[in-house]
Amino acid sequence: MSTPTTTTTTTITAVAAPFFVMERFPEPELNWSTPWSDQFEAYVYCNPTSMPLIKSWQWQLLPPPPFVREFNHWNSSTRPEINSYALLGSDICISVNGVGTYSLDTASHTWTKVANWTLPFHGRVDYEWEECKDSQLVNLGSGTFCILRFFHTHNQRNGCNIAVFTGVEVMPRVQEDATGEVQLHMISHKSLCHQSKTTTIDSVF
Template structure:
């Protein structure tokens, strides 16, 4: 199945309360036509990114109007890849925890009918730090990707679970954490469409059966990538990032400690860039992906300004997002070949930054 749209969430820095706009991007614009003569040209590294204008927003998400700093996490769920969950987390005076706001804590936006749906209020507290959303079908799990304190009772795995047999809605559940003391979940992947593999530094890899919520040891080795790996069923492989390189692994056959089958470079950013985050989105359609690099660059000083004084006084930063179409195919020899297609560069100005690409 191929994706109809990519979704980019953009944070508006000057809005109060904080708001995010959601933009739909047609992924076909990242790829050349499939004619043979065109495909031959794409075997050479693609040219510089073409400047592009971000499409108008299809939806705006406003954070709850509270006096505390609010973090917003976005995740894509559903087999059609067109349902977006926005989870708001408010940072209260207690510096140890990120507590979830009780008003408008989470909403689900269904892009097909352009409809909103409020999700149940979250009564649990989420630890201070990053939370990694992991979608398994129509369900959404939140893995805490920051270091846990020993015996921390709030490091449970929280999830929105759909109940198709009941009202068809989503309900909030909590599951036990991996059976380790401390550690940080720095890598994770969905295996067999039913298990979440998560690596905790120094403790190997654990597997959670989403049907039962039970964890088991999958390997003494950590997963060989950082962040989330995307599974491409048409290739039977997982793809992700390892030290800035795009890599492919066969986790099913070789396990968590699998060596990369291939490594590809060519996704570096301009010198002087500050990388905020990077994403790899599987688009389907025979091994197609979008590589998304979100970064900022300092606005250059005007000609009449002293450069030293300019840079010493916190000059403004400009937000950018570069999306690149990538195709991975298996050759007759069994080896993998990456074809780099088009790149599009979006300039967001000084008051907006790209928050996530889904």
Template sequence: MKRLYVNLVTRNWESGIYALRRLNPDVHLFYQSRNDAKEVAEINTMDSAADDSIKMKSAADANNKTKRSSPRMHSLRPLPKPIAKFDPSPSGLWINDGLEWFELLGPRRSESRVVNANVAGDTVLYDADEGIILNLPSLHEPKGTNPVCLSITHPDAEEDALYVMDRYPGRALARRNTGGPGMHSCFEVLECRPSSRFLDDSMKGWGWRPLPPPPFIYEHGYEPTRIMSYTVVGDGTTLCISSDRNGIGTYCFDTVRADDTHRLGWDYRDEWRHVGNWALPFYDKAEYVPEFKLWFGFSPPRPNHLCAVDLSTMDHGQPPIVHHVWEDLDQPEEEDWVPTHFRILNLGSGKFCVAKIISAEATGMKFSVLTGIEMVHDKDDQSLRMFKHKSKRYMFSTPDVIHWVI
């Protein structure tokens, strides 16, 4: 499925209000053809070489070295107009720390429906195509900032399901210092309950269901540990989480199992299994792309280059294989830059949006970079080639700051 938009979630630091904006990637991030992208890249390379020659000559006079300049990058101004705004004020609380997370409910409807939650666990679903806001039931337990969020499409189900886990599993349990999760859980799923005669609209059947937390949180001496990477594997109904800290390794969560007696041919399984003591070789979320049979994400060490990984070896208990790593094509000129948030969005037809929010530690300057890239198989050796299209940079010099790209 081809995505028509990239969703930008901004926050106005003066009012605290969040806004959802939709960016057309065909206009802002891609040239009309791959050949156009190659021609622009060649021109930029020649211009950079000429600039380097001038800079090096000037630097030599001053007995100083100058870094190679980054490729040409255009400004993303003005931002697209908001299509919806969200007040994050928690119900029943006097504090207002903003929204903790914002995620797509897909992939069945791709970029049209989004879900967000505030610090109190209040959740809202917004359908951008229909212009409808639906107040959802609250989470049983707030999941903290930027939790693990993965959408699953169950076979023959009418709606997608969104699985959400605290980035530090067991954190709330540790605070309560109790022996079991009770009705609370660091792991829940948003799913649509079957319609009934009391529900005219099937969307009114949405609700959160607590799930069993990963088993390692009950191990003796466990301290809440950050989940470093996560994705969907197998037939698209299995979640995978991983951490290279405190000996956790990699775990999978099977959401369904075959059941011939059920009307859908399957039933919920909701079981964890330990896959290996090794960690997944990417950082944060990876996206599976069927046409390449690879998962695309970001390599763990900074500056977190784009990478492609084969996770199929996990079926045999073997560590995954990294197939490709592409060095950053849009490295900022600031020497101390650090990516603080990044996401790769599969736009379909081999095209992707690579989004990074970047901080320059010395100056405190923050900005976001959105880059359109295209992946193709080389006709000769079937290797994977990347073609860079456009890059847009948005400086956080106005009240509106980009928080998430989804």
């Protein structure tokens, strides 16, 4: 990854869609004193000075997602991997294997942890469906559940109703630190997709 030669905290206004660059296997940053990271950057076409007619592409450092600077994620020899990512509206969503899912607000450059689970995909996810109603969680017994999500596509040719079924299993996991605290760990299994132009699945029970 190319790294800028200087670090700046100057606020710059983008006039074109920026490019975001992230390390797939980020290094831990446990003792950093700056909020910025050279492992997460944006390539922005902007006005870096007060002269409005001068525009150029500039590297801008971003803050890292919280897990990069949290000690509990770096106790083993395995480095957390960003195993899937997607653009959801103006936000970038990443899933980190064994850690959880985070969302980056591309306007404020603020990270939010969405959940402890990860997306059931690998690599880039093209999210072109619109969620049309609240999701449902169905208890199948013995710690297993089915998550049902409802979508609709507005393509005039191929517009249809879509229901996505994802199987998950919730299991207890004992922390490896001195506390021995037991936490719940969710394992995602196979996802199935049902599409129809004429019928709609409203609920599952």
